[in-house]
Amino acid sequence: xxxxxxxxxxxxxxxxxxxxxxxxxxxxxxxxxxxxxxxxxxxxxxxxxxxxxxxxxxxxxxxxxxxxxxxxxxxxxxxxxxxxxxxxxxxxxxxxxxxxxxxxxxxxxxxxxxxxxxxxxxxxxxxxxxxxxxxxxxxxxxxxxxxxxxxxxxxxxxxxxxxxxxxxxxxxxxxxxxxxxxxxxxxxxxxxxxxxxxxxxxxxxxxxxxxxxxxxxxxxxxxxxxxxxxxxxxxxxxxxxxxxxxxxxxxxxxxxxxxxxxxxxxxxxxxxxxxxxxxxxxxxxxxxxxxxxxxxxxxxxxxxxxxxxxxxxxxxxxxxxxxxxxxxxxxxxxxxxxxxxxxxxxxxxxxxxxxxxxxxxxxxxxxxxxxxxxxxxxxxxxxxxxxxxxxxxxxxxxxxxxxxxxxxxxxxxxxxxxxxxxxxxxxxxxxxxxxxxxxxxxxxxxxxxxxxxxxxxxxxxxxxxxxxxxxxxxxxxxxxxxxxxxxxxxxxxxxxxxxxxxxxxxxxxxxxxxxxxxxxxxxxxxxxxxxxxxxxxxxxxxxxxxxxxxxxxxxxxxxxxxxxxxxxxxxxxxxxxxxxxxxxxxxxxxxxxxxxxxxxxxxxxxxxxxxxxxxxxxxxxxxxxxxxxxxxxxxxxxxxxxxxxxxxxxxxxxxxxxxxxxxxxxxxxxxxxxxxxxxxxxxxxxxxxxxxxxxxxxxxxxxxxxxx
Numbered sequence: 214x215x216x217x218x219x220x221x222x223x224x225x226x227x228x229x230x231x232x233x234x235x236x237x238x239x240x241x242x243x244x245x246x247x248x249x250x251x252x253x254x255x256x257x258x259x260x261x262x263x264x265x266x267x268x269x270x271x272x273x274x275x276x277x278x279x280x281x282x283x284x285x286x287x288x289x290x291x292x293x294x295x296x297x298x299x300x301x302x303x304x305x306x307x308x309x310x311x312x313x314x315x316x317x318x319x320x321x322x323x324x325x326x327x328x329x330x331x332x333x334x335x336x337x338x339x340x341x342x343x344x345x346x347x348x349x350x351x352x353x354x355x356x357x358x359x360x361x362x363x364x365x366x367x368x369x370x371x372x373x374x375x376x377x378x379x380x381x382x383x384x385x386x387x388x389x390x391x392x393x394x395x396x397x398x399x400x401x402x403x404x405x406x407x408x409x410x411x412x413x414x415x416x417x418x419x420x421x422x423x424x425x426x427x428x429x430x431x432x433x434x435x436x437x438x439x440x441x442x443x444x445x446x447x448x449x450x451x452x453x454x455x456x457x458x459x460x461x462x463x464x465x466x467x468x469x470x471x472x473x474x475x476x477x478x479x480x481x482x483x484x485x486x487x488x489x490x491x492x493x494x495x496x497x498x499x500x501x502x503x504x505x506x507x508x509x510x511x512x513x514x515x516x517x518x519x520x521x522x523x524x525x526x527x528x529x530x531x532x533x534x535x536x537x538x539x540x541x542x543x544x545x546x547x548x549x550x551x552x553x554x555x556x557x558x559x560x561x562x563x564x565x566x567x568x569x570x571x572x573x574x575x576x577x578x579x580x581x582x583x584x585x586x587x588x589x590x591x592x593x594x595x596x597x598x599x600x601x602x603x604x605x606x607x608x609x610x611x612x613x614x615x616x617x618x619x620x621x622x623x624x625x626x627x628x629x630x631x632x633x634x635x636x637x638x639x640x641x642x643x644x645x646x647x648x649x650x651x652x653x654x655x656x657x658x659x660x661x662x663x664x665x666x667x668x669x670x671x672x673x674x675x676x677x678x679x680x681x682x683x684x685x686x687x688x689x690x691x692x693x694x695x696x697x698x699x700x701x702x703x704x705x706x707x708x709x710x711x712x713x714x715x716x717x718x719x720x721x722x723x724x725x726x727x728x729x730x731x732x733x734x735x736x737x738x739x740x741x742x743x744x745x746x747x748x749x750x751x752x753x754x755x756x757x758x759x760x761x762x763x764x765x766x767x768x769x770x771x772x773x774x775x776x777x778x779x780x781x782x783x784x785x786x787x788x789x790x791x792x793x794x795x796x797x798x799x800x801x802x803x804x805x806x807x808x809x810x811x812x813x814x815x816x817x818x819x820x821x822x823x824x825x826x827x828x829x830x831x832x833x834x835x836x837x838x839x840x841x842x843x844x845x846x847x848x849x850x851x852x853x854x855x856x857x858x859x860x861x862x863x864x865x866x867x868x869x870x871x872x873x874x875x876x877x878x879x880x881x882x883x884x885x886x887x888x889x890x891x892x893x894x895x896x897x898x899x900x901x902x903x904x905x906x907x908x909x910x911x912x913x914x915x916x917x918x919x920x921x
Contacts, residue, residue: 294446294803295319298418299579300439302462302485303515304454308430312338315441316418316578317448325442326424327865328453329904332432335439338423341389345414346406349388353399356381389421411490411576415521418579428455434642438904440801447803447909449889452515458483458585458641463494470495470534470566478567480506481587481641486569488527488580493570498586500559505613507591508533508544508555508567509644511583517746517901518891519579524551525748525893527580528572531555536564545572548712548779549749554591556613590614590636590643594779597657597678598709599649600624608648611778614638624650631709647709649783651676663687665720665766673700674787679769681713681776690767692786694721694759699789701820702767706782707751708744713780714772717753723760730755731772735817737849740890740898742796743817748893756789756820791822793883795872800887800903803911807859810908814842814872814885815900816849824874828853828885831869836861837908844872861910868906 297317305311315326326335344352359378366374388396390405422441434457438450463486464476470493478484478498486494500506513526531553533542547554559565569582594611601624608620616638633645658679662669668691671677679688694700706713720727733754735743744750751772759765767786794817802810814828828842828851842853855868870885887906892898 292445293319295323295441295443295448296417297439297441297448297451298415299516299581300451300453301487301578301581302460303452303511303581303583304456304460304483304485305426305428306460306483307332307428307432307434307455307457309460310425310427313424313426315422315424315439316420317422317441318417318420319445320420320422320441320443320448322443322445323422323441324444325909326422327440327442327907327909329438329450329907330433330435330455332429333437333453333455334427334429336425336427338425340387341421341423342384342387343389343419343421344406345416345419349402349406352381352384353402356385413490413577415577415579417521418577436904440907442803442909442911444911446911447801447907450800450903454511454515454583456483456585458587460485462486463496467495468493470568471538475566478586481585481589484582484584484586486582486584487576487578488529488569488571488582489576489578491574492576493568496567497564498567499564500562502559502561504559504588506533506557506559506587507585507589507613508553508557509585509589509591510552510554510569511585512581513551515581515583516579518893518899520892520895522575522577523894525897526551527575527582529553529569529582530572531584532568533557534566534568541565548710549707549751556591587641588614589641590616590638592634592636592643592646594781595634595646595648596680596778596781598647598706598711598781598783599651599655599676599678601655601676602626602650602652604655608634610636612643615643649705649709651783651785653785653787658688658690662689665689665691668766671786674785674790677784677786679782679784680778681769681771681780681782682778683776684771685774686776687768687770688784690784690786691764692767694762694765696723696759696762699756699758699821700765701785701787701789702753702755702757703785704753704769704782705785706780707747707749709781709783711779711781712775712777713782714749714751714775715753715782716770716772717755717784718768719755719757719765720768721759721761721765722763727768728755728757737815739896740900742815742900743794745899745902748897748899789820791876792819792881793817793822793826793872793874794819795826795870795883795885796888796900796902797870797885797906798888798890798900800889800905801907801909803909804855804857804861805911806857806861809854809856811852811854812870813850813852814844814870816844816851816872818849822874822876824876826851826872826874828870828872831871831884833868834866837866837868839870855908857910865907865909868908870906 297315299316301314321340323337328335359381363374385396390396394401432455434455437453439453440450441448459482461482461484467476475495475497478496480498484496508531510529510531512529518525528551530545532540535541542555542557544553544555592610592612596609600606603624603626605623610618616636631647631649634648635643635645653674653676655676658677659669661667668689670691673692702717704715704717706715716731718727718729730753732750734750769784796815798813804810823846825846826844830839836858838856840854842851844851871882873880873882887903888900890898891901
């Protein structure tokens with residue numbers, strides 16, 4: 214945190230004022246005292262102002278002001294809600310009980326750890342801190358000096374020294390050390406905290422909660438969200454997995470892929486580990502000839518964004534070596550996803566070594582991974598990518614080790630934009646693939662349709678399910694349009710896990726040259742509003758008013774001229790349909806009895822919708838009330854509050870908020886999707902969807918003061 218303050222330096226020639234970072238100001242005062250920086254003349258260095266003369270009294274005045282500002286900053290820090298940077302291990306097997314570590318900031322005093330869904334219980338074991346080595350040395354020096362100063366002290370001075378000693382001892386007692394190590398054993402601690410020149414200390418993950426996780430044998434497998442609650446508030450959510458594969462934690466040292474004593478895996482299994490600076494982790498496993506081994510890495514999908522790391526996440530790469538140390542397989546990503554998936558056809562019986570590292574050898578405690586390895590089912594493609602609700606579907610599957618290649622059934626009648634499908638083999642469930650459910654009529658593309666002469670005729674509105682089947686393929690569709698009509702053309706592909714990087718164009722009478730679009734991004738400056746975890750916004754979109762009546766042509770292809778059976782798309786061509794979507798942040802807050810919690814709603818206006826939107830609670834538990842809230846017609850954001858009665862029970866509750874607007878005289882309602890504002894690599898920010906909107910009752914302000 215950079216704290217800025219306004220300082221006034223009284224000198225012989227008047228007053229100079231500057232708003233400067235606290236740490237810079239203190240540094241320069243020290244330099245002035247030592248006579249290192251010039252004190253004569255008027256010099257301006259990176260926003261710092263020096264007077265011709267700086268008296269001793271002025272230095273003291275500045276120091277007092279800065280100290281007060283620093284104290285206020287520290288006081289503010291103490292009131293901040295908890296923040297989670299990582300959890301390790303980031304998941305566990307059904308029926309397992311294990312110790313995990315939550316790393317973050319402002320975790321002291323944690324009262325609860327919540328995991329979404331059913332069947333996962335968490336108990337807090339211990340709070341600790343990983344101090345910066347320099348601060349740790351100062352603490353031990355302070356401990357020794359304070360003990361020495363106790364000798365000969367009496368009365369008030371003795372009590373003062375005893376309070377100082379107790380404070381230092383409490384700090385050291387919170388030190389993060391392995392089981393069995395005495396935190397007051399200076400020699401052992403200094404050895405543990407020996408500075409690694411490659412390692413960057415990060416205060417945002419310096420605090421630790423050791424937790425005991427117990428997973429019920431019948432807990433539904435899948436992705437959960439874990440949050441920490443303290444008297445200061447509720448933390449951000451972080452992903453936590455429940456699986457049915459056997460789980461293994463990495464055992465160091467494992468840096469050498471030829472080391473005979475490397476950790477042996479019994480596959481299939483999931484490996485949990487952390488990559489530190491320059492670290493490469495290796496694991497050995499046995500495989501038989503012709504086995505189809507899948508290595509599915511979870512890294513970015515566990516922690517989507519690291520705000521202080523380029524490109525903004527842990528970029529994992531994996532490789533497999535044979536018994537002679539030769540690399541026989543390698544992967545650094547999967548399609549457009551940063552997390553690699555490696556498919557390895559075993560050439561002969563034998564022992565093989567799996568390795569994982571960061572692509573540019575970075576690392577830190579929050580470079581957490583989970584690797585599923587074994588002859589596991591994995592879906593690489595589905596077609597179609599969706600269907601109209603209430604219809605019977607027949608979905609073709611592509612992939613590895615699949616028990617079937619088709620899924621058939623009838624879709625539900627109720628509205629659901631996206632569902633997920635998977636298959637099970639030998640008790641193990643495959644990865645999930647998104648499947649869209651639409652409202653308007655749908656059809657399949659019909660080849661040949663590669664030019665305007667072969668264009669497939671359609672009637673609007675229609676959603677076409679198609680594929681760019683080979684490199685260079687183009688699909689063309691034609692429709693009759695009337696002058697003055699506004700047509701909407703939208704590609705839904707990348708959002709459904711298709712590698713297609715689409716390009717669409719519209720041509721026809723009165724347009725002159727074709728109207729084109731490559732990538733469509735909904736954002737407000739650096740804040741990406743609607744894409745969630747997608748960072749390459751490869752889906753195309755056009756909204757065009759037709760200048761004349763006649764036949765128009767819509768063409769879709771891949772920007773990079775790529776193609777294949779997995780390059781599926783859903784192409785919606787329809788009259789403009791005004792509407793909106795809602796995003797609501799944060800996805801969770803605490804609320805004191807009789808207190809309020811404030812939320813902000815972002816509106817994604819679509820295809821000319823400019824009306825106001827009334828926000829309301831779909832499901833509000835007893836004891837809570839929502840303030841009236843309307844997003845004005847000339848705005849894209851609004852805030853509202855939830856108020857709790859004074860006698861609410863201390864149980865977490867889930868909320869559902871929605872918005873209602875008027876379109877063409879008809880009321881339409883849309884849910885407010887809970888999201889959290891996350892930063893990617895210092896600049897870009899993303900509204901990342903959460904599984905649920907959670908409100909956690911906390912202690913009232915008076916009770917909080919007593920707890921201190």
